[in-house]
Amino acid sequence: MTALIDPEKFKNPDVTAKGERRARVVFNALETLWFNTGSLCNIECENCYILSSPTADHFVYLSPEDMAPYLDEVDEIAEGPIEIAFTGGEPYMNPDIFRLSEMALERGHSLLILTNAMKPLMRPRVQKGVIDLNKRFPGKMTLRVSLDHFxxxxxxxxxxxxxxxxxxxxxxxxxxxGVALNIAGRAMFSEDEATDRAGYGALIAKQGWDIDAMDPAQLILFPEMDEKVDVPEITSKCWGILDVSPNAMMCSSSRMVVRRKGDGRACVLACTLLWDDEQFETGKTLTKSLEPVALNHPHCAKFCVLGGASCSA
Incomplete structure (x- = not known):
């Protein structure tokens, strides 16, 4: 991990560097279960949230056998269908991506797949599979395309x-x-949100995509995550001061399943972004992963609490 500007911050899960009680997020209800289908990607971004690349294998390809027990747990934990989401790497590089997709859709869940919409998606076999799923499960599948700038x-x-x-x-x-789309973009430091949404809106109109750039669920603008930028620690008092609800945090309603290279089975992480910090690995089963999460990382502050971002709609 990158060295922090203030190394005294984010050291203790219970208290901040100033000795104040650190904020925690209590699990509320399962709304989204993420599956990282593998860290391999066809490209290597300048600032990838999860260090994916054509050689990155820290997360191996998730298999149907890995996924099945977690879907069984969802049936026990959730009150009804939820959102199942696939991320990577590039999900369309996983050879089992269509069986994994079927497994979620056959149980009545909606499916969100994050993709760069590049070569892995555009292979004839993959195109055929996408069209087939979209016809068999109408209105249940959305592809979120990473388009970092307009x-x-x-x-x-x-x-x-x-x-x-x-x-x-x-x-x-x-x-x-006829595949439903939305966009994941990055909020650039030199622009404000209105400028970004207007820029994406012009691109969307030009291309004829059925996406509303003004809808934060259809155009998701993620703040940059740079551990070299100093951010404040979030205390238990901050909820009231900032007028932010802990129930709005991703970890109150979602978890992510991954399988690390060399591990005999998959495990559950509290957050889609904090993949390399062991304090956010919450267990091997979904049921055991639902303990409160201490916001003991700069990304918790910048991305979620202060940035107001969420990987779910």
């Missing part, structure tokens, strides 16, 4: 030359085939 220059600076054109082509193909 300009080719901004997006390609993060993902490499040609990635914007490839992603736009993938989104056009998905639109032509």
């Amino acid at each position: 300009s080719e220059k901004g997006h390609d600076a993060e993902r490499g030359a040609g990635s914007f054109a490839a992603g736009v082509a993938g989104m056009n193909w998905l639109t032509e085939n």
